[in-house]
Amino acid sequence: MTDKIFNRPEYTAHRQDLRNNATQPEQKLWTALRGKQLGVKFRRQHGIGHYIVDFYSPEAKLVIEVDGDSHYTETAQQQDTQRDAYLQSVGLRVVRFTNQDISHNMAGVFETIKRVVDDR
DSSP: OOOOOBSOGGGHHHHHHHHHTOOHHHHHHHHHHGGGTTSSOOEEEEEETTEEEEEEETTTTEEEEEEOGGGGSHHHHHHHHHHHHHHHHTTOEEEEEEHHHHHHOHHHHHHHHHHHHHTO
């Protein structure tokens, strides 16, 4: 018997809450990612294992995380490292952007994501 790793039912309400209460940078990035604008479909607040990632493209095997102020503590950085290691262990690539990246350099963020998707 294999364990389900995608969108486990026990996290459904939490995923919905995160989608309904997205931060402004997450909303801005979602506008750029939705509708296959980069040639692949992205999902937002997608469950992978016991983690909920900000954006996920199954086709590109790509996770995109948006890091706000809460990610800058030592504890949060350790948790992000563990999370990234898990995601990489199941064959996914993780790309992180800060809120500031998205707010002040959306064109650069979009180009970086496009490059990663094209290189898959």
